[in-house]
Amino acid sequence: MAEIQFDNVDSILEEFKDLEDPRSPINRRHPLGDLIVISIVAVIAGADGPTAIGTWAENNREWLEKQLTLPNGIPSHDTFDRLLRALKPTAFQSCFETWIVRVLPTDDSSDPKQIAIDGKALRRSHDRSKGLGPLFLVSAWAVDAGVSLGQLATEEKTNEITAIPELIDQIEIEGSVVTIDAAGCQTAIADQIIKAKGNYVLALKGNQGNLHQAVQEYVIEHMENDFADIPARKYFERLKGHGRVDEITYYQMPVPPHLANKEKWSRLKTIGVAIRISESAGKTTSDVRYYICSVPMGVKKFAANVRGHWAIENTLHWCLDVTFREDENRVRDRTSANNLAWLKRFSLSLLEQQNDKYSIAMRRRVAGWNINYLAQVLGIPTV
Known part of the structure; x- marks a missing residue:
């Protein structure tokens, strides 16, 4: 993995210097940069919402006073x-x-990088009093680097189709397999990926x-004679994880x-x-998924893309x-x-x-227990 390196917290503050402050200038007591840095640090260390961020800040006052200006002390959880x-x-x-670019590992591999795009509902974010269901987020994940590249929120899962093109426009996909x-x-999404000089592997x-x-x-037709009549390739693997x-x-x-x-799909190759046959807790399930791809033949790379x-x-x-207990979070706004x-x-x-x-779970705990480890995660040199 790439080494993340900043000189100090001031270097992190630089990332947010152009962010417009949405707060009213009346009674604005805390610098915007201080609030954002505290929020980032607290979430890495275990905070899951505004109250927890404020509580973490209050309990780490001494360290924060060395890192930030804090002209009016530690902000309250209401401020966050x-x-x-x-x-x-x-x-x-x-x-x-720019922080994400710094995090991304650099290597000389000629293999294209993979970007996985998928949606997830925040299950407890619903607000029945306002007729709102759970918030649905579409995320882009750099598989090789383990880095979140971006996200878009929608009110319904059905809006995922419109959110995906917007998200693709926000990230760099040239040379990657999406x-x-x-x-x-969707044909329009496939065309968008190709025009952005990427490739696609899309589930059907x-x-x-x-x-x-x-x-x-x-x-199914060609499986009956083990694909003897076409130039198909086969690959098998056995994976273990999460029981x-x-x-x-x-x-x-x-x-x-x-x-x-076929002609509707850009560069379909x-x-x-x-x-997949899965065994968990004594139960066996099976799943068959079909894909269309703009990538050329190479079954091991195809398998890596599906697995990725x-x-x-x-x-x-x-x-x-x-x-991060995301599904338990009951933030309604x-x-x-x-x-x-x-x-x-981003903390993940x-x-x-x-x-x-x-x-990952233990790293988050240690970041909450050990301020030097937390600084290491942020890329701040420790004395």
Whole structure:
């Protein structure tokens, strides 16, 4: 992983110097930069909302006074609450761009990087009194680096189709393979990825009825004689994690010349299938997923892309739910929930970069217990 290095907290404050302060100038007692830095640091150290951020700050007053100006002392939790409600999420996230670039590892590999895009509901963010369901977030995750590249909030899961193109516009995808679940399997999205000089691996389901059926029938037809008549490739792997064992068989083949609606998909080159048999708690389940791809033949790379997309579930979403308790968060205000969700994703990205024996959950605990370890996560040299 890349080493994150700042000279001091002032270097971090530079990331936010152009962020517009949304607060009223009347009775504005705390610098915006101080509030944001405290919020970032507190969330890394275990805070899950404005009250916890304020409590963490009060209990780490001595360290914060050495790092920040704090002209009027430690801000209250109400101050953090008002700020998170007022900050524009897109502007707030854009301030992290150079920090994210600094976090991304640099290597000389010629293999394209993978960006997984997927949605997740904040289950307890609903507000029945206002007729609002759970807030739904679409996230972009750099699989190789373990870094969150961006997110967009929508009111409904059905809006994921419109959120994905907006998110793609916000991130750099040139030279990357973008993987998306079936909700994002749209001709316009495929075309957008190709125009941005990326490639795609898109999951197929019933939302692309004719194409899904045609791919399914083609695969099943040739599976009967073990793909003897076409240049298909096969790869098998066995994975363990979170108390589950997965046995997965992948097949990849060139796109059939007469595949239905083939011409609608930009640079469609290959199709694939992943057959997964999972065993967990004594129960066995199976799952078959079909894919259309602009990537060329290479079944091991295809398998890595499929597996890498599952990582957004196993690494990002699972960790946010278990370690950051995201599904338990009952923040009702949409803007505040969006900003807190981004702080958690960015904190997870920083924790992912640490090269030590700890799990992500333990790294977060240690960051809360040990101020020097917390400084290390932030990239601030310790004395």
